[in-house]
Amino acid sequence: MSFPATATATATATASKLKRRPLALCLAWLAITTASTVLLAQSPGDPTNSEPAVRIVDQAPGVTLALRPHQVRFDDGNSAYVSSERGVLIVDAPTDPEVIKHWVAKAKAEGQSIRWVLNTHWHSDHNQGNQQLQAAFPDVEIVGHHSLRGEVPNRAATAHHERVARLTEQIPAARSALANGKGLSGQDLTAEQIEAQATAISQGEEWLDTNRAVEFLAPTVSFDHALQIDLGKHTAELHHFRAHTSGDTVLVLRELRIAFTGDLLDELPFIGHGSPRSWVQALDVIERLDVDTFVPGHGDPFGKEHLRVIRDYLAQLIAAVDEAKSSGVSLEDARQSLTFPQWRKKLATDDIARRFFDNTVADAVAAAWNEQ
Numbered sequence: 396m397s398f399p400a401t402a403t404a405t406a407t408a409t410a411s412k413l414k415r416r417p418l419a420l421c422l423a424w425l426a427i428t429t430a431s432t433v434l435l436a437q438s439p440g441d442p443t444n445s446e447p448a449v450r451i452v453d454q455a456p457g458v459t460l461a462l463r464p465h466q467v468r469f470d471d472g473n474s475a476y477v478s479s480e481r482g483v484l485i486v487d488a489p490t491d492p493e494v495i496k497h498w499v500a501k502a503k504a505e506g507q508s509i510r511w512v513l514n515t516h517w518h519s520d521h522n523q524g525n526q527q528l529q530a531a532f533p534d535v536e537i538v539g540h541h542s543l544r545g546e547v548p549n550r551a552a553t554a555h556h557e558r559v560a561r562l563t564e565q566i567p568a569a570r571s572a573l574a575n576g577k578g579l580s581g582q583d584l585t586a587e588q589i590e591a592q593a594t595a596i597s598q599g600e601e602w603l604d605t606n607r608a609v610e611f612l613a614p615t616v617s618f619d620h621a622l623q624i625d626l627g628k629h630t631a632e633l634h635h636f637r638a639h640t641s642g643d644t645v646l647v648l649r650e651l652r653i654a655f656t657g658d659l660l661d662e663l664p665f666i667g668h669g670s671p672r673s674w675v676q677a678l679d680v681i682e683r684l685d686v687d688t689f690v691p692g693h694g695d696p697f698g699k700e701h702l703r704v705i706r707d708y709l710a711q712l713i714a715a716v717d718e719a720k721s722s723g724v725s726l727e728d729a730r731q732s733l734t735f736p737q738w739r740k741k742l743a744t745d746d747i748a749r750r751f752f753d754n755t756v757a758d759a760v761a762a763a764w765n766e767q
């Protein structure tokens with residue numbers, strides 16, 4: 396049973412291993428693609444893989460992280476547990492119920508209440524666990540940018556219910572096609588593909604069982620520009636940015652020199668719902684913060700060097716899109732031709748990341764193209 400090391404020297408060993416809940420990687424793509432053959436398109440890899448579903452890491456005094464293992468780092472969000480004498484603040488409530496169960500059990504074991512859950516943005520892998528947290532701690536305040544009051548019950552819930560409906564329809568069709576050795580589009584499958592498809596189908600069924608009845612809860616406390624939460628010894632500073640989405644929140648714990656960025660600052664950011672131009676400005680502001688460690692929405696913590704890499708990527712994306720636009724190229728042609736191989740090489744260092752990059756780069760071009 397291996398627990399990959401985190402990127403930061405200060406992180407200490409894992410506290411416990413949560414029960415492995417394999418979740419097909421395909422489900423992550425379902426959130427961002429509409430590929431009808433998605434059940435086959437992405438194999439989740441070796442189903443007997445012994446990597447835990449989540450890594451629990453003590454990051455700093457009172458700060459514990461739930462990080463996805465490397466192989467599934469894009470399929471659900473990270474989460475953090477910040478304890479204080481005034482109660483526990485959770486940063487992001489991902490889709491995996493095991494993470495929420497772990498935080499609830501930890502709070503109860505420590506005699507604490509979970510008083511706040513911050514949703515860093517509207518994507519469901521950062522707020523789907525709100526309902527489960529509220530069931531355990533009915534007084535918990537759900538905190539987020541004011542735009543989440545509309546986006547969570549509308550966009551997040553709608554995307555989720557569409558995913559449920561799509562899988563409900565696809566799984567029986569995929570199962571009967573598989574019985575004849577075929578994929579969803581009727582294509583013949585190799586033995587390896589049959590095994591991968593069977594795994595994807597059972598993981599899809601497991602996901603449906605867990606997710607069919609989820610309700611999406613919007614923030615009960617929201618803000619426009621900034622908010623401070625008094626944690627006693629520390630102050631949690633919340634700052635709004637328009638970047639990965641229109642309603643991103645970055646949480647800064649100044650005394651601990653840590654910032655929690657949600658997907659505004661990921662190992663490999665998803666740009667398709669974002670505003671690259673204001674994103675670059677946001678990164679300029681964040682770079683000036685007096686912090687050493689950024690905890691992203693996906694991937695391991697990192698420092699300012701990676702922030703600058705992401706900013707350079709966004710700046711080159713914008714420059715390339717502007718150049719294409721001014722030379723009369725159509726958006727459709729720009730989506731096809733701007734593939735940024737040098738950035739793919741630099742940012743996407745394994746097959747999972749390369750697939751993520753390839754599946755999302757055209758939407759990144761469109762986001763830069765359409766931003767006013």
Ligand SMILES: [Zn+2]
Nearest residue numbers: 516518639658
């Ligand atoms: Zn996101």
